[in-house]
Amino acid sequence: MLRVEHLEAGYGDVPVLKDISLNVAASETVAIIGPNGAGKSTLVAALCGLVQPRAGRILHREAEVTRMPAHQRARRGLGVVLEGRHLFGELTLRQNLTLAAAHARADAGAKPKIEDAIAEVLELFPFMRERLNDAVELMSGGEQQMVALARALLLRPEVLMLDEPSTGLAPLVVKQIMSTIGVLRSRGMSIILVEQNVALAAEVADRAYVLSVGRVVHEVAKGEWPRFLADDSLVKAYLGG
Amino acid sequence: MTVKRAALIAIAVVLWACLPWLAPRYLIDLMVFAGIYTIAGLGVAFLLGQCGIVTLAQSVFYGIGAYSVAYFCAQKGLPSPVAVIAGVALSAVIATAVGWPVLRLSGYFLALATLALAIIGHVLFLEWDWLTGGTLGIGGIPHIDLFGLVLNSPQRYYLFVWPIAVALLWLHHNLVHSRNGLALRAMRDAPEAALVLAVDTHKLKVQMFVLSAMLGSLAGSLFAHYVTFVSVDSFAIDRAISFLLLAVLGGVYTVWGCVIGALFITIMPQWLSKLGDIHAFVFAAALIATVILLPEGFGGALQKWWRARATGRRTQS
DSSP: OOOEEEEEEEEEEEEEEEEEEEEETTTEEEEEEEETTSHHHHHHHHHSSSSSOOOEEEEEEEEOOOOOOOOHHHHHEEEEEEETOOOTTTTTTHHHHHHHHTTTOOSSSSSHHHHHHEEEEHOOOOOGGGGTTHHHHHHHHHHHHHHHHHHHTTTTTTEEEEETTTTTTHHHHHHHHHHHHHHHHHHOOEEEEEOOOOHHHHHSSSSSEEETEEEEEEEETTTTTTHHOOHHHHHHHOOOO | OHHHHHHHHHHHHHHHHHHHHHHHHHHHHHHHHHHHHHHHHHHHHHHHHHHOOOOHHHHHHHHHHHHIIIIIIITTTTHHHHHHHHHHHHHHHHHHHHHHTTTTTTHHHHHHHHHHHHHHHHHHHHHHHHOOOOOOOOOOOOOOEETTTOOOOOOHHHHHHHHHHHHHHHHHHHTSSSSSHHHHHHHHHHHHHHHTTTTTTTHHHHHHHHHHHHHHHHHHHHHHHHSSSSOOOSHHHHHHHHHHHHHHHHOTOOOOOOHHHHHHHHHHHHHGGGGGGHHHHHHHHHHHHHHHTTTTTTHHHEEEHHHHHHHHHHHHH
16 A cells, blocks of 8 residues: 655755655554654655655555655545644634545545535544534644544545654543544554554554664564563663663 | 624715715825725735735736736727736736745745845836836826726725725635635645645645735726826835735734725825824834734734624623
């Protein structure tokens, strides 16, 4: 579904990602884990088109998207929830959702009506039904994170990237978000989960790539989570735990 | 719409329609200019308020609209609608050609790029005297003939210009509250999030820049038909600054703000001129005080007051 080959990217003259190669299959959940400053968020920014790579290739459904602008990647089905949520705070929840639904990917069969698409997403987040006319800036951090997730889902992505969705949230809210990710996974969506909390990532991800100083230093293969988590030396070496 | 609101609108319309017979001629003349500046300033306010773009290039498009009328009507004898449409179309083409590369910039760099465009435009208006008449200008521009009614007095032009301005304000209001308006506000408040929500922010910016330029051109055409003479002095940098000023003073987040801004920059200097030589200083002080005390402009302050009043009433009941 998504393949990255020898990707290099950074900001200005500062290189951040060095020779990153990874792949995400259809219906697979892959975690990107690593300590602060490893380049996880830069990787997400490069994958969704907010940072232009200096070298390497990004392929979505075997078509190269490396130089494609961010809005076109979103239309192709690469959805993202950025770290820090980036909501349109002045707009109401309904307006946030409407804006996303209006730009939904059109090449996945008949595009549902905006109202129908919003109703579908509200099934996942029932609390939103009562808050549709509230300004998003007045919501709690957890609610805002769910709005960001709902907005990304309204684009009907094939691959959903989540950049640190649990940061700064109460354990109960984190549980709700992880449970939603579980639902999406069961529906066959490919998910890239960037997460600092390794135990949390292990709960939902099939596999993981460990990033350190801009490089993939380890790969946790399918079924290897228990061995990885049990090996303190591995966790300490890669994640500084 | 409530009865009270409908009554207020009806009273405003009656007052507006009676003004030419109640107010002195010089005031109606100023009101005509305020109407024309409202249209040009609307484009600037829209770009600043909805897209976060500071433009100083509006004087160029204002000039294109005016010279289009001067060239096609006064020199070629073509009817006014042809000249106005030609000016608007030319402005749209130039705004697209310039906006596409320039609008990739942001912040101060973008403002400087539009300032450069204003300077280049002014130099070209001056140098291309075969087309613009240079410093001598072009005279003999006919008044608009509206089905046999020649708009050759401030009173008639006032009754012609303001409905156009109000119609454009209404269209602007509708655009802000449309789905495209949501995308604009999203782009202004969180540009990266708008991009990853599949909003083509660059294209949207260019489209809005073109729309703003078309408004500038229309205002320039109306100006040329009113004063019947155009010269390069009317399209210098100070004109671009005054359009930006009226947008900021009026308040860029409210649709009606630029009406207040246009009235302020048109009428206030005239009233203050009674003070003699000191009037320019007093006007400058008034501008600074307004910007400091009302950072959201007159329109923003009025809206805040109105909302607070409405909230207070709801709380009481």
